[in-house]
Amino acid sequence: MIAETVGADFGVHWFPTAREILVFRQLHEDRCDLVMGLPVTSRFTDDKPRLAFSIPYYVMRQALVSPSVGGVRSAGELGPKLVGVQAMTLSDALVYERGFTRKVYRTAEETFAALATAEVDAIVMESPLAGWFVKKTPGFQAVAISDPDRELPIGAAVRKTDVELKNAVDRAIRQLTPRALPDILLRHGIAVAQAPPTPAAPAPAPPQPPSQTQSPTPEQRAARSTYLTQCSQCHGIDAAGTAAAANLRSFKGTEDEFLKIVQNGRPGTGMTPWKGIISDDDIRAIYRYVKSLAQGS
Numbered sequence: 001m002i003a004e005t006v007g008a009d010f011g012v013h014w015f016p017t018a019r020e021i022l023v024f025r026q027l028h029e030d031r032c033d034l035v036m037g038l039p040v041t042s043r044f045t046d047d048k049p050r051l052a053f054s055i056p057y058y059v060m061r062q063a064l065v066s067p068s069v070g071g072v073r074s075a076g077e078l079g080p081k082l083v084g085v086q087a088m089t090l091s092d093a094l095v096y097e098r099g100f101t102r103k104v105y106r107t108a109e110e111t112f113a114a115l116a117t118a119e120v121d122a123i124v125m126e127s128p129l130a131g132w133f134v135k136k137t138p139g140f141q142a143v144a145i146s147d148p149d150r151e152l153p154i155g156a157a158v159r160k161t162d163v164e165l166k167n168a169v170d171r172a173i174r175q176l177t178p179r180a181l182p183d184i185l186l187r188h189g190i191a192v193a194q195a196p197p198t199p200a201a202p203a204p205a206p207p208q209p210p211s212q213t214q215s216p217t218p219e220q221r222a223a224r225s226t227y228l229t230q231c232s233q234c235h236g237i238d239a240a241g242t243a244a245a246a247n248l249r250s251f252k253g254t255e256d257e258f259l260k261i262v263q264n265g266r267p268g269t270g271m272t273p274w275k276g277i278i279s280d281d282d283i284r285a286i287y288r289y290v291k292s293l294a295q296g297s
C-alpha cells in the first residue's frame, strides 16, 4: 500500500537480517530503494549516516502466547506458570525482570515447539513472530504485553540522498495509519491485540434460571473456541458430522466415554489422540458444549 500511495513499482525481495550489512548493501548498490521492518530508535539509526529513516508504521511489542483454552490472558495471570522465551531477546529480559519462572530456548522455532508440545504453559515473543504463529496454528492466542521500555517503533530506510522518497513514504504512512494499516498489521499477524485492562472484580450476578438465550459462560465460550479450531474441520461447525467424521451431537456415550475416545483417538482413522494437547477438563467442556448444541436443536 505504501508503494501504491507513493506511485512506485512494487516487488518484494527477502534478505536474511542476521547480517544487516547484507541488507543495506541492497540499498547502497541500487538493487532496491526501500527496506522495510527496521527499528527507528536512535540506538539503531545513529550509526547509519548513509540512510534516512521513515516515521514508524507500527510498534513492535512483546506478546504473550498461550493455548486459547485454559491459557493466559494477561501477564498478570502468569503467576506460577512456566514461561518459554528465546535466549538473549527482549522477551527473555522482560520475563526475567518480572520474576516469572522461565525456560530458555535457543531459537524462536524451539520456543514455539515447546509451547505446542505443552513443555511450557506460555511463551513471550516479539509480536510479529507471535502473531504469525497464532495465525497458522489453531488453538493458540496472543496478547500484547504493555512494557513501554521494550516497545520498538518499526519503520523503513531509504538512501540518505532520496529525500523525496523519504518524504513520500512518511506521507503515505501518515495517510494509511488511521485506516488501512491497523487492519493489515492484524491480518498478517504483525501486530497483536493489546490485552484488555484487568477489570475490577465484578459484582456477583444474581442467580438466573437456565434458558436457551442465556449468554454463554466463559467455559462454554472457551469450549466452543477449542471445538471450532480443533474439531470442526472434521466433525462440522455445528458438530452434526461431515463426510470425514461422525455426528457428535448424537454421540450416545457418557462424558467419561467421550473423554476416553478423544484422549486416545481412534487408531486407523483421522481421529488422532488429543491427550497432552487438550486437557481432560477442556475435553469434558467440549462434550458439554456439543451436548448443549444438541439440546438447542
Ligand code: HEC
Pocket (backbone or CB within 6 Å): 227, 230, 231, 232, 233, 234, 235, 244, 245, 246, 247, 248, 251, 252, 258, 261, 262, 266, 269, 270, 271, 272, 274, 278, 286
Ligand atoms: C482430522 C479429522 C478429525 C478431527 C480434527 C477430529 N476428529 Fe473426532 N473423529 C474423526 C474420525 C474419522 C472419527 C472416527 C470415525 C467416525 O466416527 O466418523 C472420529 C471420532 C470421534 C468420536 C467418536 C464418535 C462416535 O460416535 O463414536 C468423538 C467423540 C470425537 N471424534 C471427538 C472429537 C473431538 C472432541 C475433536 C476435537 C478435539 C475431534 N474429534 C477432532 C475425525 C476427526
